[in-house]
Amino acid sequence: MEKGKHLERNLRKLTMVTDHQWIKxxxxxxDHLVTRxxxxxxxxxxxxxxxxxxxxxxxxxxxxDAIIDGNWEWKxxxxxxxxxxxxxxxxxxxxxxKYRTEQGESFSMARDDMDEIFYTTDPLPGEPTLxxxxxxxxxxxxxxxxxxxxxxxxxxxxxxxxxxxREAIATFxxxxxxxxxxxxxxxxxxxxxxxxFQLG
Numbered sequence: 001m002e003k004g005k006h007l008e009r010n011l012r013k014l015t016m017v018t019d020h021q022w023i024k025x026x027x028x029x030x031d032h033l034v035t036r037x038x039x040x041x042x043x044x045x046x047x048x049x050x051x052x053x054x055x056x057x058x059x060x061x062x063x064x065d066a067i068i069d070g071n072w073e074w075k076x077x078x079x080x081x082x083x084x085x086x087x088x089x090x091x092x093x094x095x096x097x098k099y100r101t102e103q104g105e106s107f108s109m110a111r112d113d114m115d116e117i118f119y120t121t122d123p124l125p126g127e128p129t130l131x132x133x134x135x136x137x138x139x140x141x142x143x144x145x146x147x148x149x150x151x152x153x154x155x156x157x158x159x160x161x162x163x164x165x166r167e168a169i170a171t172f173x174x175x176x177x178x179x180x181x182x183x184x185x186x187x188x189x190x191x192x193x194x195x196x197f198q199l200g
Contacts, residue, residue, distance in 0.1 A: 007070025014067070017080060028081035029088055030060050036092070036161055045099035046092070063087040089158055093144050100141060146190040153190070156183045 017025075033056045040046050041055045051058045063084040066072040074083045140161070147153040152173075159169040170177045 004066075004069055004071030006073040010067055010070050010074045013074050021080060025079065025081035025084055026060060026064065029063055029084035030056055032085045033059050033088055036089075036158075045096045050099070051095070059088040059091055060084070062091050085158075089154075093148075096141050096144070142194060142196045143187070143191055145196075146194040147187055150186075150190075152183060153187050156180065157187065 037046055037055055041048065044050075046055045048054055053061075063072075066087045067074055067080075067083065072083070072087050074080065078086070143157060144154075147157060155173060156169065159172055164172065166177055166180055170180045173180070175183075
């Protein structure tokens, strides 16, 4: 990667990071990716064939390089692990967008789908088949496009995809459960206003 504009700022922080802290941060990022990607490495945007290496390692390496080279800012208030996760998640979204462009895909999301994908550990009821996983991935792309740029909604959505429950999300985001409910309502509103959302 080329050296980024955040290099100097990041290096000031990185000089204080111990080897143990690096190992812990990279493990946090890797564990997050293993949970998030699940079976989505079997097809579509996140396959080893498409990315050229193990998908989890690809995203961990991208996040690591982005911090080291200064292409992403390590923001105040975040641990190194949290920042690596944010970078990896952003890259996942970019790869999905690239894959959709490559495939020329178009898709939509029905209203009845919305509540099924909140506060659950499974993408869809039961053990998902590859076909169901593909459908769910498309729904994810619609949501991520609708909330793009809203940091609170993006973080909330990442928690939902990781199977976190309401109280766990509130703890992770350092908010009250009622505030999490408001974020959920806001997310639903944004998706419903998306041109890809079907009213019937």
